[in-house]
Amino acid sequence: MKRKPHSNAFSGSSLDTLAQTETSFASGDAIIVNGKGSDVSNIKSLKGKAKRKLVTQKMIFSLLDVAKKNGSKDRVKGYYNTFHCQNKIDTANGRSYGKYCKNRFCTLCAAIRKAQIINKYLPELQKWKAPYFVTITAKSVHAKSLKKRMQDMNRGLRILTSKYRKRAIRGTNIKLIGIKSLECNFNPRDKTYNPHLHIIVKTKDMADILVKEWLQLCTPKFARSFGQKIIKIKDLEKQLIETIKYGSKVFTEPDVRKKGKKKEGSADIRNIYVVALDNIFEAMKGLRIFDRFGFNLPPNLLKNEAHSTLVTDFKEWVYDIKTFDWRNTKTGEFLTKFHPMFNLLVLLELGIDVEKE
Numbered sequence: 001m002k003r004k005p006h007s008n009a010f011s012g013s014s015l016d017t018l019a020q021t022e023t024s025f026a027s028g029d030a031i032i033v034n035g036k037g038s039d040v041s042n043i044k045s046l047k048g049k050a051k052r053k054l055v056t057q058k059m060i061f062s063l064l065d066v067a068k069k070n071g072s073k074d075r076v077k078g079y080y081n082t083f084h085c086q087n088k089i090d091t092a093n094g095r096s097y098g099k100y101c102k103n104r105f106c107t108l109c110a111a112i113r114k115a116q117i118i119n120k121y122l123p124e125l126q127k128w129k130a131p132y133f134v135t136i137t138a139k140s141v142h143a144k145s146l147k148k149r150m151q152d153m154n155r156g157l158r159i160l161t162s163k164y165r166k167r168a169i170r171g172t173n174i175k176l177i178g179i180k181s182l183e184c185n186f187n188p189r190d191k192t193y194n195p196h197l198h199i200i201v202k203t204k205d206m207a208d209i210l211v212k213e214w215l216q217l218c219t220p221k222f223a224r225s226f227g228q229k230i231i232k233i234k235d236l237e238k239q240l241i242e243t244i245k246y247g248s249k250v251f252t253e254p255d256v257r258k259k260g261k262k263k264e265g266s267a268d269i270r271n272i273y274v275v276a277l278d279n280i281f282e283a284m285k286g287l288r289i290f291d292r293f294g295f296n297l298p299p300n301l302l303k304n305e306a307h308s309t310l311v312t313d314f315k316e317w318v319y320d321i322k323t324f325d326w327r328n329t330k331t332g333e334f335l336t337k338f339h340p341m342f343n344l345l346v347l348l349e350l351g352i353d354v355e356k357e
C-alpha cells in the first residue's frame with residue numbers, strides 16, 4: 001500500500017535553509033526582514049525551492065478553477081494566497097527572505113513545515129533505542145465520506161493512546177509513545193481515497209499493541225490486518241522524512257495497481273488529480289495532521305523564536321513563471337538558475353487532470 005515517494009516537489013529540501021522566514025517591508029533604502037531566512041549559497045536548496053514554486057504555480061490555477069466551481073470561497077482565497085507565496089524575495093547578508101502563505105496545499109510551505117518538524121523531533125526520536133514504523137489504515141472511501149473517515153481515524157488513535165495512558169498510570173500496561181502523521185492517497189481508477197496514519201513508536205511492543213487494538217476498534221468491517229504494517233526502522237532520519245508527508249502527495253500514478261510492473265526505461269506516468277487534491281484539502285481542513293503522543297519535547301524546543309532585522313544592503317527578486325525563476329528587479333539576473341527537467345514540464349502541461357470524478 002505504501003509507496004516510495006517520487007523524486008518530486010518535496011525532494012531536495014535542505015533542513016538548514018528551510019528555516020521559516022516572514023515578510024519584509026521596505027522603507028526608503030532599508031527593509032525589515034523577519035525570521036532567519038534561507039542560505040542563498042545552498043544551490044541545491046535554492047533549486048528545490050524553484051522547483052516547488054513551479055509545481056505549485058502550475059497546480060494552483062487548476063485548483064482555483066475547481067474551488068470556484070464548488071463555490072468554496074475560503075479555498076479560493078487560500079489558493080490565491082498560495083499563488084502569491086514567495087513571489088517576491090529579498091536577499092541580504094547571504095540569506096533570502098520572503099512571505100510565506102503557510103497553507104497546507106503549498107508545496108513551498110509544506111516543505112518548510114516538514115523541515116521544522118524534523119529539526120524538532122529527530123533529536124528526541126534518536127534517543128529511542130529501537131523505534132518501529134507503523135501504518136494503520138481502514139477501507140477506502142469515496143469523497144463524500146472522506147472528512148468523517150479522517151476525523152474517525154484521528155479520534156481512533158486518541159482513544160487508543162488514552163486507554164494505554166490510563167493503564168500505565170494504574171501500572172497494568174505500558175504507555176504508547178510516538179508521533180503520527182495523517183496522509184491520504186487517491187486511487188484514480190476506483191475514485192476512492194485511502195486516508196492512513198503513519199506512526200513512529202518507541203518500541204516493537206507498542207507497534208504490536210497499536211495494530212492489534214486498531215483492528216479491534218475498527219472491526220473487520222472497516223479494517224483488515226493486511227492493510228496494517230509494522231516495520232523495524234533502520235534509518236531514522238529517512239523514515240521520519242517519509243513519515244511526515246504532511247497531507248497529500250501531489251503526484252499520483254494513474255493506475256496504482258500497475259505500480260512496480262513498469263518496464264525499465266518506460267515513461268514514468270504520473271498525474272496531478274486536482275479534483276481529488278481539492279477534496280483532500282477540504283477534508284483535512286481543521287484536522288491535526290501531525291501530532292505526538294506519550295511524550296513531550298524539551299521546553300526550549302517548543303518556543304518559536306521570531307526576530308526582525310533591519311537591512312540596508314539588499315536585492316529584490318520577483319518570480320517569473322516564464323523562466324521558472326526569480327529575477328532581480330534591477331539587473332534581470334536569475335536567482336536560482338533552475339532548469340526544470342523536460343518530463344516535469346510535460347507533466348505540468350499535460351498531466352494535470354481536472355476531470356470531475
Ligand SMILES: [Zn+2]
Pocket residue numbers: 082085086100101102103106107108109110
Ligand atoms: Zn506557501
